[in-house]
Amino acid sequence: MTTYNHMVFIVDDDVRIREALGELLESHGMRAIAFGSAGDYVLADKPDVPACLILDVELPDINGLDLQKQIAEGDHPPIVFITGHGDIPSSVRAIKHGAVDFLTKPFCDADLMAAIETAIAQDRERRSERAELTMLRQRYLGLTPRERDVLPLVVSGLLNKQAAAELGISEVTLQIHRRNVMQKMMAASLADLVRMAERLEIPITHSRRTGGN
Template identity: 55%
Template sequence: MGSKNEIVYIVDDDPIIRDALSSLLRASGKDVRLFGSGIEFLALKRDDIAACLILDLKMPGMNGLDVQKVISEQVSIPIIFITGRGDIPSTVKAMKGGAVDFLTKPVDETVLLAAVDQALQKDRLARLEALEHAELLSRYRSLTPREREVLPLLVKGMLNKQAAAELQITEYTVQIHRGKIMRKMKADSFAALVKMATNLSLEQSLAPSRDH
């Protein structure tokens, strides 16, 4: 079933195609928005909800691949390309650009509905992961500067005494920091903490640099 919290955008310069696709999707419970050109779609201030885009490949002016390129530089959205004729080079370029599917007109209704469901699911998961990452980053930013120094050393596998020597503090102080880090990061195990650090790429980008 469709959801009022999801939108399927359709961009096609042919009004007959737009209406046919819209009728099919609305009949399956989808919320649909129609556009006659890529420029018209790109000018839209999109709602902050899960969505996917059905995009015509061949359009006058800005074609589908042009639209895909602009979108890739902004907020991502799963794209399903449709075209009136097979075009292998364009298909390859579209898929390399991250397209979910590439369908040839006349589009099989069952195939299209399945592709839309897959695209919406992909966007739901991407949005969920983005929210989870933002929450994780918020937890990391709640750490003190010293705790941020201790954390990457621990997840590298250093013992408390090794981390203490590295930072020139006592082993007991490292133990205190470790407990606070676990609590602030909401990690129920050290393995969970390591996974969080990996997701944040702590060892590479967030680890504090040291001169010794």
């Protein structure tokens, strides 16, 4: 089975546009799958690779801008809009909701290719960040309940003595848990652990004591 490291989805009801875009992308070494309607695109099985969605504004079943809104919460690639009837309000709406570009037909091939490359790069970065977050969550789930208690205290900047007092354990026991947290989370430093906690949105709920027991 052939695999690709990217994909460009084309949604346009004009078969001539779909064919022309397909030929353009092929000439640049890019793979594309074309659809004649938004419904066909939504229902289709799609390869799990960095991608870009070239989306016409005027479609037979739904306005492209409305489709953008509907799929905003899902796992869809960055969008490059194309339209034969562009207007400022539509372009502003599209860009405001995350579109990479809004091109009016006839557009320059170079402008379209630049937008596609930007979109694929954005999607590749998003996928990388998502994979990293998934990995961090798996590491976090590998912590014991007590280690999960220790983590927010450690990243808050409390001294070992202060964190131990928060949990009602000895400083030595706290140090053992702290070391285990660092190892299991594969944190190279405290700053690295803080960054991980921020990515995981771990709440800090201790009383922030400044010293003593």
